Amino acid sequence: YTGGQxxxxxxxxxxxxxxxxxxxxxxxxxxxxENEVEAxxxxxxxxxxxxxxxxxxxxxxxxxxxxxVKELYSDLSTVKPQAGSVITxxxxxxxxxxxxxxxxxxxxxxxxxFFTICGAPYGKLCWRxxxxxxxxxxxxxxxxxxxxxxxxxxPNCEAIPEETDTEDISLFTFPSIQCRFSTYVWLLLGYPVLxxxxxxxxxxxxxxxxxxxxxxxxxRILGTILLMAPEDIHIQTPDKTRGYETKVLLCCYRxxxxxYYKYTVQGINIFALNLLPLVLVTLVIxxxxxxxxxxxxxxxxxxxxxxxxxxxxxxxxGIASISAQSNFAVGAVVNATFGSITEMTFYITALxxxxxxxxxxxxxxxxxxxxxxxxxxxxxxxxxxMVIGGIKHREQRFNSRSAGVSSALLFISxxxxxxxxxxxxxxxxxxxxxxxxxxGNHLYDPLYFSTSPLVYTISVMLxxxxxxxxxxxxxxxxxxxxxxxxxxxxxxHVVHWSRWRALAVLIVATLLMAACADLTTENIHxxxxxxxxxxxxxxxxTVLAMVPELPEIVNGIQFALQxxxxxxxxxxxxxxxxxxxxxxxxxxxxxxxxxxxxxxVFSDIHLWASIFSVILVNYIFMDGKxxxxxxxxxxxxxxxxLAVYFFAPSPRSC
Numbered sequence: 001y002t003g004g005q006x007x008x009x010x011x012x013x014x015x016x017x018x019x020x021x022x023x024x025x026x027x028x029x030x031x032x033x034e035n036e037v038e039a040x041x042x043x044x045x046x047x048x049x050x051x052x053x054x055x056x057x058x059x060x061x062x063x064x065x066x067x068x069v070k071e072l073y074s075d076l077s078t079v080k081p082q083a084g085s086v087i088t089x090x091x092x093x094x095x096x097x098x099x100x101x102x103x104x105x106x107x108x109x110x111x112x113x114f115f116t117i118c119g120a121p122y123g124k125l126c127w128r129x130x131x132x133x134x135x136x137x138x139x140x141x142x143x144x145x146x147x148x149x150x151x152x153x154x155p156n157c158e159a160i161p162e163e164t165d166t167e168d169i170s171l172f173t174f175p176s177i178q179c180r181f182s183t184y185v186w187l188l189l190g191y192p193v194l195x196x197x198x199x200x201x202x203x204x205x206x207x208x209x210x211x212x213x214x215x216x217x218x219x220r221i222l223g224t225i226l227l228m229a230p231e232d233i234h235i236q237t238p239d240k241t242r243g244y245e246t247k248v249l250l251c252c253y254r255x256x257x258x259x260y261y262k263y264t265v266q267g268i269n270i271f272a273l274n275l276l277p278l279v280l281v282t283l284v285i286x287x288x289x290x291x292x293x294x295x296x297x298x299x300x301x302x303x304x305x306x307x308x309x310x311x312x313x314x315x316x317x318g319i320a321s322i323s324a325q326s327n328f329a330v331g332a333v334v335n336a337t338f339g340s341i342t343e344m345t346f347y348i349t350a351l352x353x354x355x356x357x358x359x360x361x362x363x364x365x366x367x368x369x370x371x372x373x374x375x376x377x378x379x380x381x382x383x384x385x386m387v388i389g390g391i392k393h394r395e396q397r398f399n400s401r402s403a404g405v406s407s408a409l410l411f412i413s414x415x416x417x418x419x420x421x422x423x424x425x426x427x428x429x430x431x432x433x434x435x436x437x438x439x440g441n442h443l444y445d446p447l448y449f450s451t452s453p454l455v456y457t458i459s460v461m462l463x464x465x466x467x468x469x470x471x472x473x474x475x476x477x478x479x480x481x482x483x484x485x486x487x488x489x490x491x492x493h494v495v496h497w498s499r500w501r502a503l504a505v506l507i508v509a510t511l512l513m514a515a516c517a518d519l520t521t522e523n524i525h526x527x528x529x530x531x532x533x534x535x536x537x538x539x540x541x542t543v544l545a546m547v548p549e550l551p552e553i554v555n556g557i558q559f560a561l562q563x564x565x566x567x568x569x570x571x572x573x574x575x576x577x578x579x580x581x582x583x584x585x586x587x588x589x590x591x592x593x594x595x596x597x598x599x600x601v602f603s604d605i606h607l608w609a610s611i612f613s614v615i616l617v618n619y620i621f622m623d624g625k626x627x628x629x630x631x632x633x634x635x636x637x638x639x640x641x642l643a644v645y646f647f648a649p650s651p652r653s654c
Contacts, residue, residue, distance in 0.1 A: 041320055050574075059496065098201055138237075198222040266497075282307040349518045398569055
């Protein structure tokens with residue numbers, strides 16, 4: 001079943017997991033999933049108000065994956081027929097980064113073990129490992145017994161016994177005290193040094209991501225091979241005539257693999273996993289060095305804002321996991337509750353920080369971040385997805401009717417959010433200049449009291465419009481999307497995160513996000529200390545606005561590469577609509593209960609940049625087709641607006 005009958009104009013395109021198939025003359029979209037949970041995740045991506053998620057939430061059988069992905073998860077225990085040369089750029093880089101000094105450490109340990117007399121067998125092992133680590137590629141490490149067994153089983157192979165030293169045989173063949181003593185000497189003098197060396201290499205190569213094979217190789221050496229009896233370790237040189245695969249203890253062909261950006265651990269992308277320790281480092285540094293005795297405010301700010309990236313990823317994956325395993329009502333509640341938690345934690349902590357400091361500058365930075373998120377989601381995310389997707393696919397199509405719904409909601413959102421600004425620009429200044437010299441004093445401004453009811457009215461109407469959009473797209477007019485999920489997906493599946501585990505991750509990530517946001521706003525005065533004051537606007541609309549959205553940008557690009565530009569466009573539209581219809585009303589509600597001085601009046605540059613962006617993107621989305629040229633136009637306009645912000649003067653309150 002592939003979603004019903006299709007007319008003569010239907011495009012015959014083979015289905016792949018997660019790929020969208022458009023049928024000419026219709027708006028039918030057929031998606032294929034591996035199991036029921038993945039089918040729910042794919043369907044949720046097309047639902048209005050649900051955050052889009054590209055990654056799998058269930059384990060994919062390794063046998064069903066491509067050869068490139070299979071190689072990523074290899075345990076380096078298979079000797080394969082050599083298809084090409086092992087002399088590659090990555091392997092040469094390995095020699096300069098790791099190989100020479102690892103070999104040097106083994107070379108230095110070698111005479112130490114020989115000087116102990118009883119540790120001589122381990123000295124021989126160190127010499128062999130010295131030669132191995134300078135260029136380990138294509139070589140294999142096997143058990144001596146396995147070498148003979150392989151030789152017997154392999155065709156055209158002759159077993160040639162090696163000459164052995166009788167003293168070595170007497171030392172290791174019989175369980176004597178001398179044998180046990182040599183092992184103790186090795187564990188006391190040689191192995192601890194190598195633990196430090198190989199652990200350091202493992203950490204460095206794992207953090208570099210693309211050199212993970214080096215980390216796997218060193219982990220196998222440290223955890224298995226160095227704990228074996230030295231006479232059992234046999235190092236084989238490359239055999240170019242071997243035409244079959246065999247299992248060994250260790251065999252590595254490449255130190256560098258560019259495809260490791262796809263690598264996951266328990267469904268967690270390797271970059272998000274490697275950035276997780278940065279969150280802990282940020283919290284320790286931020287809360288133990290508040291006086292900046294050891295780390296500058298700039299360093300603390302950079303660490304805090306960077307730590308938001310992995311936390312945004314974990315929140316997104318938690319939302320997708322719960323939504324895929326739950327019904328629509330639970331998924332909608334989770335998306336509405338946690339979908340905007342990343343941005344809201346920053347906005348609220350910044351407003352609280354400004355309230356405590358008695359400065360309106362923090363409010364202006366929040367408004368700059370809000371506008372920057374709008375501009376980035378309206379212009380940059382669709383634009384960069386069109387460019388990258390258009391390079392791979394000549395022309396991409398999307399559902400113009402569903403895009404029209406998002407465009408209409410964007411118009412409503414922008415109109416509602418900037419209505420108080422237009423009101424204040426039309427009827428006078430909001431700030432009371434004749435009352436006191438206190439910055440931001442509006443206690444006796446008649447215009448403020450006439451604007452506040454308008455703000456509260458809008459804060460009610462925007463969520464109502466959002467709710468109507470949900471009902472329209474998911475209930476009464478769901479045929480606009482016409483999503484069909486093909487049958488035949490397997491019944492057995494193993495989820496990476498259960499519902500309770502995903503909920504726990506959401507709660508912990510939210511708490512850590514609040515702490516990182518607090519450190520970001522605490523050190524945000526670095527923006528006021530920069531030599532070029534207009535950078536406050538620029539950093540607000542770029543760094544503070546787009547860094548939390550980096551996981552969403554990556555999702556959008558991945559959708560575009562799979563010729564699923566519809567979801568790429570929906571990624572940006574969904575965030576922009578949530579900013580206007582959920583986040584800003586929540587800020588107004590928060591300010592109503594705890595007055596932090598947040599006034600929904602934006603500067604002229606925010607107003608006209610947002611209005612111009614919405615008009616432009618609606619013009620581009622009209623025909624339901626896109627290419628890299630249209631994407632370039634959107635990105636160019638975004639960069640022009642950033643240039644305007646870069647040279648714009650700072651707000652008066654800053």
